[in-house]
Amino acid sequence: MLLLLCLALSASAAHRTLRQFVHKSWTERDGAPARIFSIRQSRDGYLWLASNQGLYRFDGVKFEHYQPDSGPPLPPQGASALLVAANGDLWVGHRDAGVSLIRNGINLNYSTSDNLPAGTGRSLVQDRQGAIWVGTARGLYRFTKGPVVPVPIPGTSGPSTIANNDGAWNEAGSIVNFHIEPTAYQTLWFQTLCGSAALALLWFIYRLQLRQATAQLHGRLEGQMAERERIARELHDTLLQSFQGLMLRLQVVEDMLPPGEAREQLEAGLERADLAIIEGRSAVQNLRCGLSCRDLILALRAHAADLLGDAGPAFRLNEEGAPRDLHPVLRDELFRIAGEALRNAFRHAQAEHIEIDITYGGRTLCVRIRDDGTGIDLHILDAGRSGHFGLRGMRERAQQLGGNLKIFSRAGAGTEIEITVPAAFAYLKPQPVVTFWPFRGKDHSTS
Numbered sequence: 001m002l003l004l005l006c007l008a009l010s011a012s013a014a015h016r017t018l019r020q021f022v023h024k025s026w027t028e029r030d031g032a033p034a035r036i037f038s039i040r041q042s043r044d045g046y047l048w049l050a051s052n053q054g055l056y057r058f059d060g061v062k063f064e065h066y067q068p069d070s071g072p073p074l075p076p077q078g079a080s081a082l083l084v085a086a087n088g089d090l091w092v093g094h095r096d097a098g099v100s101l102i103r104n105g106i107n108l109n110y111s112t113s114d115n116l117p118a119g120t121g122r123s124l125v126q127d128r129q130g131a132i133w134v135g136t137a138r139g140l141y142r143f144t145k146g147p148v149v150p151v152p153i154p155g156t157s158g159p160s161t162i163a164n165n166d167g168a169w170n171e172a173g174s175i176v177n178f179h180i181e182p183t184a185y186q187t188l189w190f191q192t193l194c195g196s197a198a199l200a201l202l203w204f205i206y207r208l209q210l211r212q213a214t215a216q217l218h219g220r221l222e223g224q225m226a227e228r229e230r231i232a233r234e235l236h237d238t239l240l241q242s243f244q245g246l247m248l249r250l251q252v253v254e255d256m257l258p259p260g261e262a263r264e265q266l267e268a269g270l271e272r273a274d275l276a277i278i279e280g281r282s283a284v285q286n287l288r289c290g291l292s293c294r295d296l297i298l299a300l301r302a303h304a305a306d307l308l309g310d311a312g313p314a315f316r317l318n319e320e321g322a323p324r325d326l327h328p329v330l331r332d333e334l335f336r337i338a339g340e341a342l343r344n345a346f347r348h349a350q351a352e353h354i355e356i357d358i359t360y361g362g363r364t365l366c367v368r369i370r371d372d373g374t375g376i377d378l379h380i381l382d383a384g385r386s387g388h389f390g391l392r393g394m395r396e397r398a399q400q401l402g403g404n405l406k407i408f409s410r411a412g413a414g415t416e417i418e419i420t421v422p423a424a425f426a427y428l429k430p431q432p433v434v435t436f437w438p439f440r441g442k443d444h445s446t447s
Contacts, residue, residue, distance in 0.1 A: 026063070030062075030063070031062060031063035032049075032056075032058075032063050033049060033051035033052070033053045033054075033056050033063070034051070034052070034053065035051055035052045035053075036049050036050065036051045037050045037051065037052075037079070037080050037081065038050040038079075038080070038081050038082040039082070040082040040083065040084045040090070041084070042084050042088065042090060043084075043088050045059075045060075046058065046059060047059075047060075048066075048082055048084075048090060049063075050078075050079035050080055050081060050082045050092065050093070051078065051079060052078040052095070053065070053078060054066075054074060054076065054078055054079055055074055055079045055092055068102055068105055068106060068107035069105035069106070070105060070106050070107070071106045071107035071108060072107060072108075072109050073107070074092065074094070074100055074107060074109075075094045075097035075098070075100070075109065077094055077095040077096050077097045078094065078095040079092050079093065079094055079095070080093050080094065080095050080121060080122060081093030081121055081122060081123055081124045082124065083124035083125065083126060083132070085126050085130075085132065086126060086130065087130075088103075089101060089102065089103045090102040090103075091124050091132060092121075093121025093122065093123070093124055093134065094121060096118070097109075097111065098110050098111035098112070098114075098116050098121060099116065099121045099124070099134055099143075110143075110148060114147070114148050115141075115147065115148045115149075115150065116134070116136070116141060116148055117136055117137075117138035117139065117141075118138075121134050121135075121136055122135050122136060122137065123135040131143060131144045133151075139151070139152075210422075210424060211424075213402070213424075214422075214424040214425060217401075217402045217425050218327070218425075220400075224329050235280065235283070239280070240277060240280050240281065243273065243276070243277055243280070244277065246273075247270065247273055247274070247277070250266065250269075250270055250273075251270065253266065254266050254267060254270065295331075296326070296331050296334065296335055297317065297319065297358070299335055300317060300335065300338055300339075300342075300356060301315075301317060303335075303339055303342065304317075304342055304354070307342055307343060307346055308342075308346055308354070312346065313345075313346070313351050313352050313353055313354050313371075314352065314353045314354070315353075315354050315355070315356075316353070316354070316355045316356070317355075317356045317358075318355070318356070318357045318358070319357075319358050319359075319360075320357065320358070320359040320360070321359055321360035321361060322360055323360055324360045324365075324426075324427045324428075325427065325428045326365070326426055326427065326428065327425075327426065327427075327428055330401055330421065330425070330426055333397045333398075333400070333401055334367055334401075334419065336397060337367075337394050337397050337398065337405070337417075337419060338356060338367060338369055340390050340393065340394055341369040341394070341417050342354065342356075342369070343390075344390060344415075345369070345371040345373055345415065348373075348374075349371050349373025349374050349375070349376075349414075349415060350373050350374055351371035351372050351373030351414070352372055352373075353371065353372050354369070354370070354371045355368075355369070355370045355371070356368070356369050356370075357370075361423065362423060363422070363423050364420045364421060364422055364423055364426075365420070365421045365422075365423060365426035365427070366418065366419070366420045366421075367418070367419045368416060368417065368418050368419075369416070369417045370414065370415070370416045370417075371414055371415055372414045373414055373415065374411065374412060375409045375410050375411045375412055375413045375414055375415055376407070376409040376410075376411070376415055377411050378410065378411075381407060381409060391407070394417070398419050398421075401421050401425065401426075402421065402422060402425040403419055403420055403421035403422070403425070403426075404419070404420050404421075405417065405418070405419050406418045406420075
């Protein structure tokens with residue numbers, strides 16, 4: 001259905017609504033075409049309609065399927081675009097049949113013979129200089145006082161044929177190259193700069209998050225150190241002092257007793273108490289100072305020697321890279337994790353060879369404990385042994401250090417435990433300059 005609204009508008013009635021105007025509609029029953037693509041009004045007051053049935057003219061009463069008074073008839077394919085030029089000319093774009101110019105009832109058709117491509121004239125527009133521009137599916141064309149001129153699209157090149165004012169065409173054609181420089185944001189250097197800025201921003205965010213995580217972990221470790229020192233002071237000032245006072249009283253009682261079995265039992269008890277006080281002082285010392293970098297190596301060797309003995313499996317400890325000062329809490333936790341791994345290899349794996357590798361890397365501190373024992377069953381590796389918490393405790397200690405613990409094992413194939421801690425968390429001093437040549441490892445063996 002076609003709905004046409006004829007509105008008599010004036011400047012004084014601009015404030016009125018649509019319902020306040022008189023309007024009338026026309027449909028196909030009144031002779032209107034079914035599908036309309038464009039409507040224009042000429043100077044004489046006629047409405048021109050471009051439809052799939054051709055060009056129609058409407059005088060306000062009836063619709064007329066229009067054909068010009070003289071000149072060739074309009075193509076029968078239907079009209080698709082209309083333009084009323086400034087001089088009153090009516091331009092009609094046809095479906096698959098070029099363009100027509102109607103001037104004072106005289107028609108002139110433009111088609112492929114006039115340098116227009118085969119296809120539909122989809123749009124028509126007039127510029128300020130009076131030239132008519134036609135948009136088609138195959139390009140842009142311009143009508144001036146002379147011939148039809150194809151307009152190359154900027155940034156492309158193609159053959160163009162033109163004619164002079166006498167109508168002589170250049171059949172050979174010529175190539176016209178157009179090139180428009182890209183804007184600043186389209187240039188390669190700008191895109192490279194933006195990419196570099198994005199990468200720099202991502203790197204800055206990563207470094208900021210790493211610094212925050214490092215500060216949080218160091219703060220937690222410092223808190224643990226402060227708590228350990230507080231416990232050490234409390235043990236020294238209360239429990240150890242009380243034991244020392246009790247020992248003095250018992251020694252006075254020992255001196256008061258005559259020789260005999262009672263005095264011998266009291267002397268044996270005092271000797272055990274002395275050992276307990278020595279162990280307590282050693283524990284207080286460990287709480288305060290912990291292990292140094294070299295003490296970690298020596299402590300692991302001493303622990304392995306005490307645990308494995310002379311008849312136990314062969315033990316080897318390797319260092320790779322320049323030794324670095326470690327955080328005290330981290331050193332102690334690494335010693336406990338490695339000690340637990342040594343005990344498991346000795347007691348449960350029945351290993352013949354046990355090896356520890358400590359790598360001071362530029363990015364991570366890595367500790368590996370390997371053995372050639374019976375390995376760990378997958379069920380135990382996932383859930384742990386019933387009533388035992390060694391594997392779980394190792395994982396929890398590594399997680400608290402901000403590191404990662406991996407266990408590679410299967411039944412009958414030995415076990416490898418790897419603890420990695422980021423350098424920012426592990427080392428006290430800033431990271432040294434990283435070289436491209438690896439450090440030669442030092443080998444410390446104990447059989």
